[in-house]
Amino acid sequence: MISGTRTLFNWSLKSDAQAFSPHIVRLGFSGFMLLAILAAWADSLGGIAPGLNFFDWICRLNVLLISVSGISYFVSAVTEEKDSGSLALLRLAGVSPLAIILSKSTSRLISSLMLLLIQLPFTFLAITLGGITWQQIISSYLALAAWMCLVANVALFCSVRCRTSGRAATFASALLLAFFAAGPVLRQVATLSLPADVIQACRGLYEEQQLMSVVTRLDAILRGKVEVTFLSAQFWRNVTAGGGMFLLSLLLFNRYSDPTEMNPHGKSAKVRRFTVGRCWRLPLVWKDYLFFAGGSTIMLLKSILYVGVVLAFAWFHNLQSPGDARWLSSGLLQNAFFTVGGLLTVEMLLYASNTLFMEARQSSIAALRMLPYQTPVVLLQKVGACALALLPGVLILFLLFMYRSDVFTANDSLPQLAVLWLFFTLLSTHLTVLLSLYTKWAALPIAVVVSTVSTPCIGGAAAGLATVSAQAAALNGISWGMWFGVVVNLVWMWLFVLLPIELEIVNRWNRLSRDS
Amino acid sequence: MTTEVSADQLVDVPPAKPPELAVSIRDLRVSYGKFEAVKGISLDIPKGEVFGFIGPNGAGKSSTIRVLATLQPKFRGMALVGGLDVLSQPQKVRERIGYMPDFFGVYEDLTALEYLHFFAAAYKLPTSRRKGVIDDVLSLTDLTHKANAPVDGLSRGMKQRLALARVLLHDPDLLLLDEPASGLDPRARIEVRELLKALKDMGKTILISSHILHELSQLCTRIGIIETGEMVAQGSLDDIFRQLQLKRVIHLRLENGTPDLEATVRQIDGVDSLESQVDRWAVRLKEDVLSIADFHEALVKSGARLTMFQPEAMDMETAFMKLTEGRTA
Structure with missing residues (x-):
């Protein structure tokens, strides 16, 4: 068994080493690091501690990259075998669960750790820029590796x-969001007038969450709050929890890879007729809404989740200000708005990464291409299905806005924030869709990284143009000039950034239809 | 009793109408970068015909079919489906064809009925007709009993039949089937073959590619053999056999196979070559010059005492092996 496991693991690592694309990604990453150093050097001409600023930025980007990889690259390690029906074949061939997990998941972890390793020589250059020590760099990378x-x-x-x-x-998205949300939520709950036991439990959980959080750890390293130690509590906790999850996965592997368990069609024909119903006039919207986005059942669950988030904020407000007649204070309203906005963004990204990818994987692109629709119509119908599935989140956002619109309109930075959010979301979803037609796994993290890097440049310019539009409008006595600027910038963004990506998506789809 | 036909009467008789063509390809060339996958193929398929496209993997079958399915926009030459140019009128062509690729896609979360309803709606079948058409194609593909079964619970053969049912929904004139029996077990293969026979009887024009030769020989009215992007032979099975018989090999055993007799046989007009093997002679005959019977007579006249006279039997596999050289792209 050990020999088989080792062979599969070695093969997996060897194929990664011999494949062309991972090296291209690493090369691209090195180029990106050089550019980032150049930017930090340029920045240093007029600032202090450029090395620290540069490294801080790199660390935040890494946290984002690792977290997004979790919900896209790592998460498909075993499910891609289930999706293609080859897991049963592997089991029949006598491949042990350990071998499958090592070859499918651990090899990906090692390959990703290489991406961290490749950064090290470049980040050491940050020392010459000033503001950071080599001990801080090593500690940060150990924290990132553990995360x-x-x-x-x-x-x-x-x-x-x-x-x-x-x-x-x-x-995985739900677990990660729960982890990141737990910190602020527990901290706030601990400040309320609740029973002492509850407060104590919340404080304990909050402290534990902070000890595990890579964000807290990096903050401590880079802000010099603690004496730098290489192997911190965060490192040991993350590695131990990771090991625990590995063992749990190994123990549960047989139970959840059983083909009988894998058949999801437990519903009777009657129930399916009720939930599925007759095909709509827009058949692709019908198919994707029901069978990709989960249909009414998932819509209902999402509605409950979003309402639950808002109610949690309302409950919190009630505990903070028991006599207040309003449901939410200005601050909490904005927090609830941005939380729902964040969840909606995650939802959009997940749909974007799978909507066309699933068609490619199911070899059904050629069948769709033969339908009496032009490719853009097919793709728009798929977008329509996703938009329909996003309705609960959008509706809650709209209701929150309408509840006290003055809170939002009084916020001068809101138009810029809206432009930046729209730019980031639209760019990353477009890139994710496009990359999902090229790459097997990592479309979402690559798209998020590219969007994150390009947002300060292109998105910043767009937000700046919105401000210029607002000032020009104010000079000419035009009300709503800022929002007019937002619309103008959306058109600009679509024309010069999104439209070329959309055209490439259509081209790629057409190419895949003859290759599939 | 004979009937005399005057010259005037002959003038009145309308000339024989050329068969209406379902597919017409002229000098088709498909390139992928520098690699030319299809090198000037020309073929005509009259309506109602079942045309078998035979060739090894990478010969250019799928590329040709993809051109007809409007999925390959970059090609040179001309390709018409029912008189419509695939390049300039792809949407109209798509309404007339049913294309099933070798890797067909079926949505595994749907039941067979939901899957067909989805495609029926996508093909814009009126709601009033939809149920009837779906019942018909389910019945034709023998899947009625599996209508409410989830697609991922179906066997590969059933999925193949479901994919066929899907391409029949809009009642296309021409079916383009790229390796429809690949990966099927013998029973499923026979089921698909019977289904194709039923479609043939319904008057559908079918272009089917395969490398399983005996299957096509039972089904096709004409075949085309393709190798490294070139059409090596095309016509009815008889035509192709006749073409091949021009150089038929005849195996001989003689009691008196002396070198002198061998030289005499080589001199017979119509003998292309003679290969002396351990226990026999293998004579390659130009059959258009010398028939088998005449060769036998010539042998006897030259004094040969024959113990075996065996013309090589011709079947699809022999034909294929003779016409192709095993070259790959």
């Missing part, structure tokens, strides 16, 4: 537990 270990193994657990990549990605 990657935790995320990869949590994603592995989701991949083992869930039947499809889509479900696993949703599960």
Whole structure:
């Protein structure tokens, strides 16, 4: 068994080393690091501690990259075998669960750790820029590596537990969001006038969450709050929890890879007729809404989740200000708005990463291409299905805005924020859709990184133009000039940034239809 | 009793109408970068015909079919489906064809009925007709009993039949089937073959590619053999056999196979070559010059005492092996 496991693991690592694309990604990453150093050097001409600023930025980008990889790259480790029906074949061939997990998941973890390793020589250059020490760099990378270990193994657990990549990605997203949200929520709850035991429990949980959080750890290292130690509590906790998830995945592997368990069609024909109903006039919207986005059942669950988030904020407000007649204070209203906006963004990104990818994987692009529709119409129908599935989140956002619109309109930075959010979301969803037609796994993290890097440049310019429009409008006595600027910038953004990506998506789709 | 036909009467008789063509291809060339996958193929398929496209993997079958399915916009030459140019009128062509690729896609979360309803709606079948048409194609493909079964619970053969049911929904004139029996077990293959026979009887024009030769020989009215992007032979099975018989090999055993007799046989007009093997002679005959019977007579006249006279039997596999050289792209 050990020999088989070792062979599969070695083969997996060897194929990664011999493949062309991973090296291209690493090369691209090195180029990106050089550019970032150049930017930091340029920045240093007029600032202090440019090395620290540069490294801080790199660390935040890494945290984002690792977290997004968790819900896309790592999470499909086992589910991609389930999706293609080859997991049963692997089991029949006598491949042990350990061998499958090592070759499918751990090899990805090692390959991703290489991406961290490749950064090291470049980040050491940050020392020459000033503001950071080599001990801080090493400690930060150890913290990031431990965080990657935790995320990869949590994603592995989701991949083992869930039947499809889509479900696993949703599960992993929920766990990651819960982890990041737990800190602020527990801290706030601990300040309320609740029973002492509850407060004590919340404080304990909050402290534990902070000890595990890579964000807190990096903050401590880079802000010099603590004496730098290489192996911190965060490192050991993340690695131990990651190891625990690995063992749990291994133990549960047989249970959740059983083909009988993998058949999701438990519903009777009567129930399906009720839930599915007759095909709509826009058949692709019908198919994707019901069978990709989960249909009315998932809509209902999402509505409950979004309402639950808003009610949690309302409950919190009630505890903070018991006599207040309003449901939400200005601050909490904005927090609720941005939380729902964030969840909606995650939802959009997950749909974007799978909507066309699933068609490619199911070899159904040629069948869709033969339909009496032009490719853009097919793609627009798919967008329509996703938009329909996003309705609960959008509706809650709209209701929050309408509840006290004055809170939002009084905020001068809101138009710029809206432009930046729209730019980031639209760019990353477009890139994710496009990359999902090229790459097997990493479309979402690559798209998020590219969007994050390009948002300060192009998105900043767009937000700046919105301000210029507002000032020009104010000089000419035009009300709503800022929002007019927002619209103008959206058109600009679509024409010069999004339209070329959309055209390439259509081209790629057409090319795949003859290759599939 | 004979009937005399005057010259005037002959003038009145309308000339024989050329068969209406379902597919017409002229000098088709498909390139992928520098690699030319299809090198000037020309073929005509009259309506109602079942045309078998035979060739090894990478010969250019799928590329040709993809051109007809309007999925390959970059090609040179001309390709018409029912008189419509695939390049300038792809949407109209798509309404007339049913294309099933070798890797067919079926949505596994749907039931067979939901899957067909989806495609029926996508093909814009009126709601009033939809149920009837779906019942018909389910019945034709023998899947009625599996209508409410989830697609991922179906066997590969059933999925193949479901994919066929899907391409029949809009009642296309021409079916383009790229390796429809690949990966099927013998029973499923026979089921698909019977289904194709039923479609043939319904008057559908079918272009089917395969490398399983005996299957096509039972089904096709004409075949085309393609290798490294070139059409090596095309016509009815008889035509192709006749073409091949021009150089038929005849195996001989003689009691008196002396070198002198061998030289005499080589001199017979119509003998292309003679290969002396351990226990026999293999004579390659130009059959258009010398028939088998005449060769036998010539042998006897030259004093040969024959113990075996065996013309090589011709079947699809022999034909294929003779016409192709095993070259790959």
